[in-house]
Amino acid sequence: MSITDITVEICGMSGDGTIAAGGLLNDALAEAGFSILAFDSYPAEIRGFGRCITRSRITGTEALALSDRTDVLISLDDKQSLSRIPILRENGAVLFDNHPPAFVPEGESIAAHVGTEMHLFGAPFGDLASGASGSLRGRNLAALGAFASLFGVPAESFHQAIQRKFESKGEAILDANLKCFDAGFEYGLKDLDDGSDGLPKLVGQAGPTEASLLSGNVAIARAALDAGISLYFGYPITPATPIMEYLAKELPKTGGKVVQMEDEIASIGAVLGSFYAGKRAMTATSGPGLALMTELITHGVMAEIPAVILDAQRGGPATGLPTKTEQSDLHAAVYGGPGDSPRIVLAPSNVLECYQFTLKSFQLAEKYQTPVILLTSFYLDNRVETLRLPSRNERDTEDWNVYPDEGSKGNYRRFKITESGISPRALPGAEGFVFTTTGLEHSEKGIPDYGADNHMQMSDKRHRKIAGALRDLAPPQEFLKSEKPALGVISWGPTFGTTLEAVEKAREQGFNVTALKITSLFPYHAEAIGRFMQRCKDILIPELNFQGQLADLIGHLHRKEVIRLNQVTGSPMGVGTILDKIRSIIG
Amino acid sequence: MKEEHFIIIGMGPSGTQAAFTLRKQAPDARITVMSKDAERAFTPHMLPDYIAGKISEEDLYPYDPSTWDELDIHVRRGQRVTDVNPANGYLLLDHREVLRFAGLILAVGGRPQIPEPFLPYQNLMFTLKTVQDAKRWTRKLREVDSVLVIGGDLTSLAVTKAILHLEKRVFFLINKDAFWPLRYDKELMEEFSNRLSERGVEVIPSGRLKSLFREVNGKIGCQIDNRSLQVGMVGAFLGLAPDIRFLTRSGFSMDRGILVDEYLNTGFEGIYATGDCAQVYHPELRDYWVSIGYENAVTLGRIAAFNLAGCRVQAKVSGESIFKVREVNVNTSWWAEF
Numbered sequence: 056m057s058i059t060d061i062t063v064e065i066c067g068m069s070g071d072g073t074i075a076a077g078g079l080l081n082d083a084l085a086e087a088g089f090s091i092l093a094f095d096s097y098p099a100e101i102r103g104f105g106r107c108i109t110r111s112r113i114t115g116t117e118a119l120a121l122s123d124r125t126d127v128l129i130s131l132d133d134k135q136s137l138s139r140i141p142i143l144r145e146n147g148a149v150l151f152d153n154h155p156p157a158f159v160p161e162g163e164s165i166a167a168h169v170g171t172e173m174h175l176f177g178a179p180f181g182d183l184a185s186g187a188s189g190s191l192r193g194r195n196l197a198a199l200g201a202f203a204s205l206f207g208v209p210a211e212s213f214h215q216a217i218q219r220k221f222e223s224k225g226e227a228i229l230d231a232n233l234k235c236f237d238a239g240f241e242y243g244l245k246d247l248d249d250g251s252d253g254l255p256k257l258v259g260q261a262g263p264t265e266a267s268l269l270s271g272n273v274a275i276a277r278a279a280l281d282a283g284i285s286l287y288f289g290y291p292i293t294p295a296t297p298i299m300e301y302l303a304k305e306l307p308k309t310g311g312k313v314v315q316m317e318d319e320i321a322s323i324g325a326v327l328g329s330f331y332a333g334k335r336a337m338t339a340t341s342g343p344g345l346a347l348m349t350e351l352i353t354h355g356v357m358a359e360i361p362a363v364i365l366d367a368q369r370g371g372p373a374t375g376l377p378t379k380t381e382q383s384d385l386h387a388a389v390y391g392g393p394g395d396s397p398r399i400v401l402a403p404s405n406v407l408e409c410y411q412f413t414l415k416s417f418q419l420a421e422k423y424q425t426p427v428i429l430l431t432s433f434y435l436d437n438r439v440e441t442l443r444l445p446s447r448n449e450r451d452t453e454d455w456n457v458y459p460d461e462g463s464k465g466n467y468r469r470f471k472i473t474e475s476g477i478s479p480r481a482l483p484g485a486e487g488f489v490f491t492t493t494g495l496e497h498s499e500k501g502i503p504d505y506g507a508d509n510h511m512q513m514s515d516k517r518h519r520k521i522a523g524a525l526r527d528l529a530p531p532q533e534f535l536k537s538e539k540p541a542l543g544v545i546s547w548g549p550t551f552g553t554t555l556e557a558v559e560k561a562r563e564q565g566f567n568v569t570a571l572k573i574t575s576l577f578p579y580h581a582e583a584i585g586r587f588m589q590r591c592k593d594i595l596i597p598e599l600n601f602q603g604q605l606a607d608l609i610g611h612l613h614r615k616e617v618i619r620l621n622q623v624t625g626s627p628m629g630v631g632t633i634l635d636k637i638r639s640i641i642g
Numbered sequence: 643m644k645e646e647h648f649i650i651i652g653m654g655p656s657g658t659q660a661a662f663t664l665r666k667q668a669p670d671a672r673i674t675v676m677s678k679d680a681e682r683a684f685t686p687h688m689l690p691d692y693i694a695g696k697i698s699e700e701d702l703y704p705y706d707p708s709t710w711d712e713l714d715i716h717v718r719r720g721q722r723v724t725d726v727n728p729a730n731g732y733l734l735l736d737h738r739e740v741l742r743f744a745g746l747i748l749a750v751g752g753r754p755q756i757p758e759p760f761l762p763y764q765n766l767m768f769t770l771k772t773v774q775d776a777k778r779w780t781r782k783l784r785e786v787d788s789v790l791v792i793g794g795d796l797t798s799l800a801v802t803k804a805i806l807h808l809e810k811r812v813f814f815l816i817n818k819d820a821f822w823p824l825r826y827d828k829e830l831m832e833e834f835s836n837r838l839s840e841r842g843v844e845v846i847p848s849g850r851l852k853s854l855f856r857e858v859n860g861k862i863g864c865q866i867d868n869r870s871l872q873v874g875m876v877g878a879f880l881g882l883a884p885d886i887r888f889l890t891r892s893g894f895s896m897d898r899g900i901l902v903d904e905y906l907n908t909g910f911e912g913i914y915a916t917g918d919c920a921q922v923y924h925p926e927l928r929d930y931w932v933s934i935g936y937e938n939a940v941t942l943g944r945i946a947a948f949n950l951a952g953c954r955v956q957a958k959v960s961g962e963s964i965f966k967v968r969e970v971n972v973n974t975s976w977w978a979e980f
Contacts, residue, residue: 158734167741172682
């Protein structure tokens, strides 16, 4: 069994090609058979200033979360990279450009800041790129070449990754990039040998795999395609835009269309219209867009029209932190909007669940005639993982709508009050199934009706319907179960992977702690969650928001106040942060 | 940032001792130790014991890595100084970083030299300066049953002893130039040969190496005068050349090493040289002398630090016989020669 577990960071300034280099690194190492969990951080501005960081955890087996510490830092800009030194391991390695264009004072070179036990490797990235291609633009590729030789990664793995990335840009560009990589690789072989003895090698530690490298966004888009969507409506917003970009290429191949709308209000309106007419559609946005969609989401609740909405959470409120991650839209997703407007809210915790839950969303939306909100986050949408998606199933495109039987023809009550709350839904235009749809409170036939009893009954029906959806929603899942845990840690979204790794470590250290993953945020499995809580002496809920929004939602199920661990730094929570909290509670 | 920044170039025994002493003498100063090598500070005189398998690699490192941090001494390993400007108090690093200093100690040591006649064969020769070199020796010695040692300096004797400890056969080609600044005389040569022979070493005195070549069977063929030998590996101990090429444009007075006065000062205020790279003026002899050996290096490092910190300590010629190294007792009047 492989014990490879290395975290590599590339840090540079906007325009250094940092994100591109990180992508190639991930692709090449996935090609070499390693498991990758990677996440990028970059400024909101397109180019010109700001720090870009790619962080890749390279393992022989599946990783649950990014690690707290970096093993290797590749610096494309020393000034920017200085901030990364504190999270570099004591014996970590720094690879930097040792021939910058001008002399620099002591404080500005990363070489001045590496710790006593760190390994420092310099290679003239710029000179190598310039010599190989006549341009400095390939500095990032030269850096990757030096890294590959230093850590024993076969050049071929990178060659293939470079080929995949640049082949569409023409032979000259592809060739230049390959040459820059090779220049760095050869330099590394020749000049970086000394001092590399203590470094782990990334070769021959993982076998070939059929898994591919996938981001949360691409997994969501792939699921939408596999669900058979006809239409995607959207307005660009970080971090959801890549979904639209992917579908813009792929959806037309299936006969579907991607429409960039004038705003998010129009997008959700069009999605509702499409589903109303019986065609699957979706939209993806982020917090500010979700805020704009709010009224029409509640229209979908009231008029019982399916919709699938992805909210890729970023730092908020308002425009907030566009390229940072948070989990602070839970309140908005569950409760946002006027009136009592229950809807289904799901939160995948990893890339595979992004795919699975997106598929599920279409089915739930159709069956329960309601908007379904998928809550992801910048950290989940933008991170990449190596995984193998389930093969496409014909049942994924099956229509889950509950149609009226022929007996109701001619006397069709679109909003018929039923035990389950689900009123069989005819599509508009079906002969003998004429009905009215409105956002006003309405009777079973859809005629506006503001009567007190009617509003009570209809409200009850809508809530009963959504509560009944629980039977189709994944129950909370307990990991590392123990009989009478001193502490139960409940987590949602991508913070769960971090939580589980922290709990695993805590268990290794002898702490009686267990973990619970919640993916169905509304409706939620109150009984199961309550049972779990009652078994635990204390409950800890770590989440990336200031208020403790999951704690607000489910905290009442515990006999005493739940313990909150909240972080709004714009970065994913670290394993060590949760582990420290566990120790402080139990220890 | 603290006002005074003292830099020590070199992390061998002399540089390390200078840093520790300086910390005591200047508790508030900022101290940086530069080393072009990526390795941790180690004890070079113990490398032969490591090769012999008497000690582990960890034993080569006398200081816990935390020592430097505890003493607030900034260590910069794997960073090469390319130029020193003594007049303006700054130095340049290979990666184009400029470091300013208030005081500087040059303790760069030496690097194994391969003199001109041996250059064509340098790829077939093993030298010994670093832990990495010692590891290469160890790996190779596992594969071979005999070694030709070319040299005559202290290290060559210690390594010979290590090879004998491993029960390998040793041929020893004495090279008169290996002991710079010492010259062998006939009497010393005879004693030296006898001592080695008593230990089972086959001594080839003053032979001329005509060629070295790799045989088909992987062994090394040696042609020394008219004699042909076949050995598993060849070790070259042809003296250490002070590693001072980077100072060529700096304005320091240099011969084979950096010329310093009896207080180890280079002639520039606040800049001292110590250890293998320094040629120290002896006022009585009116000539320069060079120290060899671990103990001398440590002593000089300490003196350089004292003087940089404002003391006035004279480097005195050691009374110890530096050739008395682990039973190999070579008496010499070498101090008097200077």
